[in-house]
Amino acid sequence: MACRMAVSRRAEMGEAGFRHYLQILARQREHVAAVASAERAAKLQEGAENAAAWSALRARAELWMRVPRRTQSPSPLAAAPSSPTPLNLLLPSGPPRARPVSNSRRERYRTYLRQIVAEAGQGGQPPATGPVAAAVQASTLPGRLCGFCGGGCCTKGGEQAYLTAAGMRRLMAERPYLSADAVVDAYLAHVPDSPMAGSCINHTRQGCSLPRDMRSDICNRYACDSLQQLQAALSESAPVQTVLVVRRKQDHWHRAELRVDNAINGRAILREDGTRTVRAA
Structure with a gap:
């Protein structure tokens, strides 16, 4: 041809x-x-x-x-x-160095959070979470494996942290007492002073700065x-x-x-x- x-x-x-x-x-x-x-x-x-x-x-x-x-x-x-x-x-491998978070980076994150929280507030059903096998939950090996990697899959998180409106919808359904501004503030409160350079804004040397229930569905479910x-x-x-x-x-x-x-x-x-x-x- x-x-x-x-x-x-x-x-x-x-x-x-x-x-x-x-x-x-x-x-x-x-x-x-x-x-x-x-x-x-x-x-x-x-x-x-x-x-x-x-x-x-x-x-x-x-x-x-x-x-x-x-x-x-x-x-x-x-x-x-x-x-x-x-x-x-x-x-x-995850990134080897941390860098102080800049105000501009924090503001980009704030803007994105406001966007997806507003979208989440427009309605719709939160997606269901899938069960994790009991043997996998009981083992320490998955955590040890991810810890040795150091977040090699986190580096595209940027100032969006893989968060979506669907995930926000679930969080807001679980915490109906929080206003939209309070949800945004809750996420900003977890931004580390020095996240890993070139990676997700919530990526630290110890792992993700967000509690498990505030992380994105991708972060909670993805497996390389x-x-x-x-x-x-x-x-x-x-x-x-x-x-x-x-x-x-x-x-x-x-x-x-x-x-x-x-x-x-x-x-x-x-x-x-x-x-x-x-x-x-």
Whole structure:
């Protein structure tokens, strides 16, 4: 089809113009092929690095599991049958630095909050929340996984924090005593002095500054591929008890880009009773 379209333009372009046009098409095809080749090479390289890192982590985990440990509050899953096979997971990274929040950023957030609160007040039913599996709720591993990532999926939150009118409608239904202005003020009261740079305005080193019931539906429900794999492994009859995590520099949204540094910047062994970070050999 592309060849027929190119030939159909020959008469209107003339011979010289048509040759130039074909040269442009050839360069475009070469560029697309080069990008695809570079992407394949990068994936192969990262795959080999990940495999080596997981292998080293597995050896460390076997040593760690031989050492008796005491916990103040054992996990309710500790006595349950568990899978002896560790789960290998790959994570992105959240931003490394915090930055004082500017007045202009706070005002952009205020403007957006007023907009969605006003929209929520126009009526409609709040969306229903879905149940979370009991085994996933009981485990400490999802929290440990997200904590080691540091918010790699939060970086597009900006001054909207993934909040929507639908989520506000639910909150306002749960707190009918709050006026629209009071809802906005409640959110502004949780803005940290120094959120993480280049991320959601509510993103701190300790996680989200908002209480769980004030967070967006996206924040409460979203699970990246690695978290989904962990949730599935926890829902098995013999849930996973050891997770080997390799973390790379880029966030969730930029990790596939070719011209960025996405080297491994963290390794960890996660268990119900603790997290052990491992330095590169």
